[in-house]
Amino acid sequence: MAALAGCGGSARPQTTATATPPSSSAPLALTSCAKAARAWRTLAVRADGEALDAATLGAGRAGVVFANQSDGDPCDWLSLASELARRARRVAVFAYAAPGSADEVLAVARALRKTGARSVALIGASTGGRAVIEAAAQSGGTVAAAVSLSAERSVGRRPDILPVARRVRVASLYIGSRDDGYTTFGRETRQLHRVTPARVNRMLLVPGDDHGVDLLSDANGPRVRAAIIDFLDANTER
Numbered sequence: 001m002a003a004l005a006g007c008g009g010s011a012r013p014q015t016t017a018t019a020t021p022p023s024s025s026a027p028l029a030l031t032s033c034a035k036a037a038r039a040w041r042t043l044a045v046r047a048d049g050e051a052l053d054a055a056t057l058g059a060g061r062a063g064v065v066f067a068n069q070s071d072g073d074p075c076d077w078l079s080l081a082s083e084l085a086r087r088a089r090r091v092a093v094f095a096y097a098a099p100g101s102a103d104e105v106l107a108v109a110r111a112l113r114k115t116g117a118r119s120v121a122l123i124g125a126s127t128g129g130r131a132v133i134e135a136a137a138q139s140g141g142t143v144a145a146a147v148s149l150s151a152e153r154s155v156g157r158r159p160d161i162l163p164v165a166r167r168v169r170v171a172s173l174y175i176g177s178r179d180d181g182y183t184t185f186g187r188e189t190r191q192l193h194r195v196t197p198a199r200v201n202r203m204l205l206v207p208g209d210d211h212g213v214d215l216l217s218d219a220n221g222p223r224v225r226a227a228i229i230d231f232l233d234a235n236t237e238r
Contacts, residue, residue: 029053029095033075036082043092043115047107054094054108056115058085062236063117065108066093067128067135069212070100070155076125076213080225087229088238090117100127100158102134109135109142119144119237123228125212126150126182130161133192137167145171145200145235147228150180150212153188165192171200171235175224179209200235202227 030037043054055074064084066077074093081091092112096104105128109120120143124132129151136146146168154160174196176189183189186205193203204227206220215224 027055029055029074029093033078036078043111045094045108045111047104050097052094052097052104054092056090056092057081058090060088060090060238061118062238063090063112063120065105065112065120065122067105067122067124067131068096069126069128072213080216100131102131105131105135106139106142121145121232121236123147127155133161133168134164136170137164143170147173149175149215150183151192152182162191162195166195168196169198172196172198173231174203175215177206177208177210180211182211202231
């Protein structure tokens with residue numbers, strides 16, 4: 001367990017990264033992704049006075065912002081984000097200036113609303129899952145729902161997120177795996193779910209040890225993706 005503490009991401013190589021040449025037509029945040037990124041548009045976002053590399057796809061009234069895990073990047077979300085865009089959702093991915101920043105997540109959410117999204121959900125993995133909880137707790141009406149995959153209560157010197165989860169009032173979905181050492185074998189996922197006071201508060205724990213974005217693509221991927229889509233359909237305006 002000492003070797004796992006504070007890692008903030010999966011120890012296995014990420015299978016979602018691509019080895020294809022950068023696409024010159026993709027927004028800057030997606031230049032390392034496959035050619036599927038060419039359909040995306042640059043999204044103008046500023047946080048703490050700095051411009052963020054962000055991109056958007058789709059034109060629905062319901063928006064979704066994806067927050068990366070510490071060892072990941074926007075490319076990790078392309079498959080699920082593209083699926084949601086096909087389902088009439090306006091989605092956004094971005095590259096952190098400060099990894100795990102809830103302020104940046106909210107800045108992207110506000111930018112997405114300016115493009116036409118009426119309600120915005122957040123989806124984050126690992127460190128991004130923590131950022132989603134923080135952003136949901138301080139959203140002030142910007143956020144309608146939050147999905148947190150494999151959020152760890154504490155990472156490195158960052159404080160315990162449990163007190164923050166006690167202030168989350170937006171519809172929430174916590175997802176994790178029962179043998180994930182980074183979340184104390186699912187215990188932290190259960191604890192975050194338990195203390196969240198939101199009227200809609202769901203949890204999905206699946207078998208295995210997948211962490212973060214691996215939950216979307218490994219054996220439990222179809223179940224996890226279906227749970228996210230059903231949750232968004234039920235808890236965001238379309």
